[in-house]
Amino acid sequence: MSNEVNPNIHSTETSHADLHDEHHVHHHKETFITKYVFSQDHKMIAKQFLATGIIWAIIGGLFSVLFRLQLGYPDETFPILETFFGRNAEGGRIQPEFYYSLVTMHGTVLIFFVLTAGLSGTFANFLIPLQIGARDMASPFLNMLSYWFFFAASVVMLSSLFVQTGPASGGWTVYPPLSALGQASEGSKIGMDLWLISMALFVVSSLLGGLNYITTILNMRTKGMSMTRMPLTIWALFFTAVLGVLSFPVLLSGFILLLFDRHLGTSFYLSDIYVNGQILPNEGGSAILYQHLFWFLGHPEVYIIALPAMGLTSEILSVNSRKPIFGYMAMIGSLFAITILAFLVWAHHMFVTGLNPFLGSVFVLLTLLIAVPSAIKVFNWLTTIWRGNIRFTPATLFAIGFVSVFISGGLTGIFLGNSTIDIHLHDTKFVVAHFHLVMGVSSMFGMLAGIYHWFPKMFGRYMNNTLGYIHFWVTITGAYLIFWPMHYEGLAGVPRRYLDLSGWTSFNQFTELNKFITIVSIVVFAVQLMFVFNYFYSMFKGRKLTTTNPWGANTLEWTTPINPGHGNWTGEIPEVHRWPYDYSKDGREFIPQTEKVGEDESQH
Amino acid sequence: MSTFLIIAILILGFVITFQIAKASEYVAILRGEEKARKQSNRINGFLLLIFLIVGLIGVYYCNEALKGKLLGESASDHGEKIDMMLYITIILTGIVFVITQVLLFWFAYKYQESDTRKSYYFPHNNKLELIWTVIPAIALTVLVGFGLFYWYKITGDAPKNALVVEITGSQFKWEMRYPGRDGVFGKKYFKEIDEAKSNPLGQIWDDPANHDDIVVTGDMPIVVNKPVKLIINAKDVIHDVGLAHFRMKMDAVPGTPTTMWFTPKFTTAQAKEKWGAEFVYEISCDQMCGKGHYSMRGTITVITQEEFDRWMYSQQPQYYAAFPDRNPANTPAITDSVKVASVNPTAAGTTLMN
Ligand code: HEM
Ligand SMILES: [Cu+2]
Ligand SMILES: [Cu+2]
Numbered sequence: 028m029s030n031e032v033n034p035n036i037h038s039t040e041t042s043h044a045d046l047h048d049e050h051h052v053h054h055h056k057e058t059f060i061t062k063y064v065f066s067q068d069h070k071m072i073a074k075q076f077l078a079t080g081i082i083w084a085i086i087g088g089l090f091s092v093l094f095r096l097q098l099g100y101p102d103e104t105f106p107i108l109e110t111f112f113g114r115n116a117e118g119g120r121i122q123p124e125f126y127y128s129l130v131t132m133h134g135t136v137l138i139f140f141v142l143t144a145g146l147s148g149t150f151a152n153f154l155i156p157l158q159i160g161a162r163d164m165a166s167p168f169l170n171m172l173s174y175w176f177f178f179a180a181s182v183v184m185l186s187s188l189f190v191q192t193g194p195a196s197g198g199w200t201v202y203p204p205l206s207a208l209g210q211a212s213e214g215s216k217i218g219m220d221l222w223l224i225s226m227a228l229f230v231v232s233s234l235l236g237g238l239n240y241i242t243t244i245l246n247m248r249t250k251g252m253s254m255t256r257m258p259l260t261i262w263a264l265f266f267t268a269v270l271g272v273l274s275f276p277v278l279l280s281g282f283i284l285l286l287f288d289r290h291l292g293t294s295f296y297l298s299d300i301y302v303n304g305q306i307l308p309n310e311g312g313s314a315i316l317y318q319h320l321f322w323f324l325g326h327p328e329v330y331i332i333a334l335p336a337m338g339l340t341s342e343i344l345s346v347n348s349r350k351p352i353f354g355y356m357a358m359i360g361s362l363f364a365i366t367i368l369a370f371l372v373w374a375h376h377m378f379v380t381g382l383n384p385f386l387g388s389v390f391v392l393l394t395l396l397i398a399v400p401s402a403i404k405v406f407n408w409l410t411t412i413w414r415g416n417i418r419f420t421p422a423t424l425f426a427i428g429f430v431s432v433f434i435s436g437g438l439t440g441i442f443l444g445n446s447t448i449d450i451h452l453h454d455t456k457f458v459v460a461h462f463h464l465v466m467g468v469s470s471m472f473g474m475l476a477g478i479y480h481w482f483p484k485m486f487g488r489y490m491n492n493t494l495g496y497i498h499f500w501v502t503i504t505g506a507y508l509i510f511w512p513m514h515y516e517g518l519a520g521v522p523r524r525y526l527d528l529s530g531w532t533s534f535n536q537f538t539e540l541n542k543f544i545t546i547v548s549i550v551v552f553a554v555q556l557m558f559v560f561n562y563f564y565s566m567f568k569g570r571k572l573t574t575t576n577p578w579g580a581n582t583l584e585w586t587t588p589i590n591p592g593h594g595n596w597t598g599e600i601p602e603v604h605r606w607p608y609d610y611s612k613d614g615r616e617f618i619p620q621t622e623k624v625g626e627d628e629s630q631h
Numbered sequence: 632m633s634t635f636l637i638i639a640i641l642i643l644g645f646v647i648t649f650q651i652a653k654a655s656e657y658v659a660i661l662r663g664e665e666k667a668r669k670q671s672n673r674i675n676g677f678l679l680l681i682f683l684i685v686g687l688i689g690v691y692y693c694n695e696a697l698k699g700k701l702l703g704e705s706a707s708d709h710g711e712k713i714d715m716m717l718y719i720t721i722i723l724t725g726i727v728f729v730i731t732q733v734l735l736f737w738f739a740y741k742y743q744e745s746d747t748r749k750s751y752y753f754p755h756n757n758k759l760e761l762i763w764t765v766i767p768a769i770a771l772t773v774l775v776g777f778g779l780f781y782w783y784k785i786t787g788d789a790p791k792n793a794l795v796v797e798i799t800g801s802q803f804k805w806e807m808r809y810p811g812r813d814g815v816f817g818k819k820y821f822k823e824i825d826e827a828k829s830n831p832l833g834q835i836w837d838d839p840a841n842h843d844d845i846v847v848t849g850d851m852p853i854v855v856n857k858p859v860k861l862i863i864n865a866k867d868v869i870h871d872v873g874l875a876h877f878r879m880k881m882d883a884v885p886g887t888p889t890t891m892w893f894t895p896k897f898t899t900a901q902a903k904e905k906w907g908a909e910f911v912y913e914i915s916c917d918q919m920c921g922k923g924h925y926s927m928r929g930t931i932t933v934i935t936q937e938e939f940d941r942w943m944y945s946q947q948p949q950y951y952a953a954f955p956d957r958n959p960a961n962t963p964a965i966t967d968s969v970k971v972a973s974v975n976p977t978a979a980g981t982t983l984m985n
Contacts, residue, residue: 298886302867381889384786493652520875611750
């Protein structure tokens with residue numbers, strides 16, 4: 028059975044071939060700049076997103092190690108910190124304002140720069156054209172702009188770390204009035220403006236990207252690639268883009284009003300404020316309005332992070348179980364349901380803000396409703412591996428790990444979505460444990476699975492497997508050791524964003540546990556560095572690919588040459604004849620999408 | 632020094648791991664890639680099984696180690712309902728957790744690649760999919776039903792006889808106001824706030840209802856077995872009144888007062904007997920409010936009605952702190968009654984009516 032594209036497949040369809048003739052060979056000279064910097068090739072842009080995302084992940088992870096040092100060892104001094112951070116860590120102790128900056132930057136960076144830009148940016152760019160059979164995005168130029176807006180956002184955010192009053196420090200949600208008033212906090216001065224500017228640039232980047240992804244998926248599928256023959260990765264990335272396009276503008280509007288309140292004397296969010304000995308003139312604003320605008324993005328954002336990981340997991344589990352994904356249509360249906368419901372649950376973050384209790388109860392219903400499609404997905408993944416013939420590549424392991432932590436974190440969502448229980452658990456460490464498992468760790472796992480799986484397609488080389496296995500086992504063990512016991516702190520009422528519990532009689536019983544968690548986080552962080560090393564090392568020195576289709580997969584990206592040029596296929600774009608999940612059908616291990624349906628093939 | 636040592640050890644471990652990893656890759660090529668792949672497949676399959684077993688034991692052990700550090704019995708009636716919901720949810724999700732994790736890791740182990748097996752082509756099955764749509768839907772409906780039943784009780788109106796206390800958060804302290812004898816809070820306006828003139832809450836002194844209002848900082852006395860309703864305010868940024876022992880929580884939003892109510896079950900003295908001499912009911916700020924957020928602490932003292940009345944009687948209205956010359960205690964006895972009556976006719980009237 029041949030895995031190569033059959034160059035004769037379209038020999039009879041000359042008209043179709045003509046259409047693409049102009050793309051076949053790329054004659055224009057590529058300089059270093061156009062190839063690696065201002066590239067319009069979707070594959071290169073994907074790699075740029077990934078590399079930038081990895082750098083941000085190291086920074087964001089390092090921040091968590093720093094504030095974990097404070098949480099684990101509140102009484103100890105670390106002179107080395109003073110060497111690096113000067114008065115922010117006076118006497119080797121992390122100062123409160125600095126702690127809050129670290130937490131805020133950690134959250135912002137990991138959510139937006141790593142798991143939104145780094146995850147969607149990488150895999151939407153890389154996989155959409157390759158898996159639907161297109162030579163590039165609908166607009167390669169806007170696609171390039173999307174990366175460079177992200178780059179600009181990164182530069183601004185990075186620069187905010189170095190201003191004198193420090194970066195934003197009000198938490199990644201930057202609730203006003205705290206974030207609106209420089210008098211209330213050092214981080215709400217210039218650092219907050221830079222944060223808002225950076226996020227505005229980020230929104231532009233994500234809109235340019237998202238519109239491009241949607242257009243490409245809807246219009247540029249190759250012959251035979253009907254919507255229901257698309258791999259689930261593409262479906263997931265499609266819904267992710269829809270979520271982003273519909274919700275990011277609302278966030279931007281919230282930010283713009285915040286900028287007005289900060290600089291133009293408006294009172295959208297401000298009313299009745301006496302701060303730092305000063306009476307402000309503002310009256311009539313509502314601080315809660317901001318929270319509605321924020322969470323109208325903020326909740327979909329959780330799914331913007333989770334859906335791509337779900338798509339990658341579905342694909343990887345199916346390929347490596349040598350079995351079709353179970354319930355393809357149900358998987359699409361549940362993605363669709365999640366997308367719709369994601370817009371209808373935002374106020375579950377606001378049960379204790381004084382929200383009308385009746386309104387609250389509506390949001391309880393909708394929130395628990397969204398658990399149903401999530402449950403369907405989990406059961407479908409379980410059935411996918413059931414009676415499979417599973418190959419444990421590092422990618423498979425991370426995909427299995429994804430399902431495990433997604434279950435663990437998803438179940439605690441049922442606690443928090445039930446407003447009655449949320450009264451007690453809101454804004455405690457329980458929430459921190461919950462969202463790290465369900466969105467932080469799980470999406471990280473999805474992303475890592477994707478990197479291990481598609482690395483050979485990206486660079487024509489393999490990553491080192493042994494390091495991959497070590498990476499997986501340490502990371503999943505560490506993730507559970509860090510976040511499982513953290514639920515108990517939350518159940519005991521320990522509030523989040525508390526940097527020292529020694530002043531409290533109710534919360535000071537967790538010193539040992541906090542030390543333990545800190546040590547584990549340092550180990551986990553070190554192992555991530557090992558992964559980063561493996562990534563960059565294998566890029567240049569990894570074992571070379573000798574076959575175009577190393578995993579025996581059905582999807583189109585594996586029909587391209589080992590190192591595809593701009594345009595992806597050297598010949599004709601292949602035509603698609605079937606769905607992507609014909610694994611182990613009729614006694615054949617896999618049947619690529621490009622193969623015509625046989626006369627006597629069984630139906631499903 | 633020790634920092635450098637740790638970093639050196641980390642780097643060393645790193646280099647060694649990397650060398651081993653690289654070597655194993657060469658060995659794999661020498662021994663035949665297919666064979667090496669199958670072997671690592673078996674190892675990882677086995678590790679998945681071990682992870683499941685050790686993991687489940689770990690979950691049990693973690694619970695044994697930490698359950699003693701949780702809060703004891705709820706100290707309020709609402710808290711009992713919340714705890715009840717919590718237990719129901721823990722049991723239900725616990726069952727689902729164990730089943731799904733066992734299936735996941737067991738399947739992964741059992742169906743690891745083997746030369747003797749072919750995957751089973753099983754793309755969909757409507758009956759199965761229907762079952763696992765309907766069962767979670769029913770389970771969730773039950774949870775929502777219970778939850779909302781309690782939710783409405785907890786967020787419903789406070790009983791008429793409730794003790795009403797106003798609590799105001801500001802960076803980084805809590806201030807409470809009691810309505811005094813008249814049972815009515817005087818009007819406030821934030822532009823009246825003037826800490827130098829002993830008016831931290833912005834009480835409008837022209838409103839006679841303010842003249843007997845009592846303001847205290849830090850500790851909030853309330854009465855055991857009597858519902859207490861909190862009117863929650865903030866002066867600068869958003870704070871949150873977090874009462875872990877009573878399982879209650881509500882944001883304090885500048886410009887938008889909020890409320891919550893509950894009934895404390897044990898006096899502080901009883902609670903100390905139950906949970907040790909150091910025990911205090913603490914008010915934690917649960918909403919990020921600036922650099923002192925982690926230390927924004929208040930306390931609650933639960934006492935009997937009798938003790939409360941005595942305490943109340945001993946307090947001076949804030950009005951006298953703002954206008955010491957109008958305090959009867961500071962003026963000669965003869966002019967006393969005249970002065971109070973002339974300054975504060977309504978308050979006197981209300982008191983009489985009570
Ligand atoms: C080594 C891994 C990680 C560790 C040890 C860690 C640890 C923590 C801890 C302890 C907090 C709470 C700090 C506090 O309440 O004072 C926190 C906050 C947070 N983390 Fe992580 N984290 C990790 C990875 C991630 C990832 C992958 C994400 C991506 C979603 C993430 C997103 C967040 C967010 C959004 C917050 C909230 C920030 C805020 O309160 O404004 N973290 N992290
Ligand atoms: Cu949400
Ligand atoms: Cu606070």
